[in-house]
Each structure stands twice: as C-alpha cells, then as structure tokens.
C-alpha cells in the first residue's frame with residue numbers, strides 16, 4: 799500500500815485500518831486523519847507522535863492505561879487485541895514457566911502500585927529475559943521519567959504496527 803492510497807482513505811477506512819496502532823486508542827487515529835495528505839509513512843508516524851506529545855500528562859497516562867499487562871489477565875483469558883497477542887507471543891510471554899510467570903505478575907503489580915499505570919515496553923524489540931530485567935529496573939525510576947519512558951515505548955510499538963500494516967498485505971482487507 800503506498801502513501802497515496804493511505805491519503806485516499808475515508809476516515810472510516812482509515813480508522814478501521816489504523817485504529818489500533820496505539821493500543822485501544824482509535825481516537826488518536828481519528829484525530830490525525832485531519833492531517834492528510836501525508837508525504838510518507840514517517841509523516842503519519844510523526845503526526846501521531848505530535849498528537850501524543852501535545853496531550854497533558856493525564857492524557858499520556860490514559861494511553862499507558864489502555865495497554866494490557868504483559869503476560870497478564872487478557873493474555874490468559876484470550877482477550878488481547880490481535881496485535882498485542884502477536885507481540886506478546888513473539889516475546890515469549892505466552893510461554894513463561896511458573897517461576898517467570900510469578901515474577902512477572904509480582905513485578906507488574908509493584909510497578910502499577912508505584913506509578914498508577916502499567917509497565918509498557920515494545921515487546922517485539924525484546925525477549926522475555928530482557929523484559930523481566932527492564933521491568934525490575936524500571937520499578938525504581940521516578941514517576942515522571944517512567945511516564946515519558948512508557949510513552950517512548952508506545953511510539954515504538956506504533957511504528958512497528960504501522961509498518962506491518964502499510965508494508966504488508968494487511969491493508970488488502972479494505
């Protein structure tokens with residue numbers, strides 16, 4: 799799918815296709831449609847980043863709170879979004895042994911108690927050992943730094959989701 803095809807999409811089709819590039823935040827996609835025409839995929843990505851950066855801190859925390867825990871309840875009950883299921887699966891989150899699963903659950907809980915939003919990391923750029931290590935390390939960060947770090951991870955997830963949609967045949971579903 800080239801950028802002229804992206805620019806030609808109605809807002810309904812645009813939101814259908816790109817609505818989950820930021821997890822469970824289709825409002826972001828719906829808002830950036832107004833920024834067409836995009837000169838390329840990077841410009842679309844930049845428009846999403848700018849929208850996020852312009853939000854108040856509470857809005858950024860809201861985005862983080864829309865993310866499911868890694869190896870959490872949604873994964874166990876099969877209620878993850880398709881994108882999140884693939885990402886968590888690739889990082890081995892669906893194949894933790896009982897010791898790893900207990901550690902992940904405990905650290906996710908500690909993280910949420912400390913920051914009041916979930917730990918977010920771009921799972922496709924990590925593996926389970928790295929995720930556990932970073933989760934443990936990031937638990938001792940300051941809240942502001944951790945909010946900013948989580949948002950940087952959201953942007954990495956978004957970039958990879960956009961690339962998979964535009965550079966593969968997924969867009970043929972339109």
Ligand SMILES: NC(=O)N[C@H]1NC(=O)NC1=O
Nearest residue numbers: 866882885918919920921
């Ligand atoms: N909590 C969290 O990081 N969730 C995610 N990360 C990712 O790459 N996909 C997700 O759903």
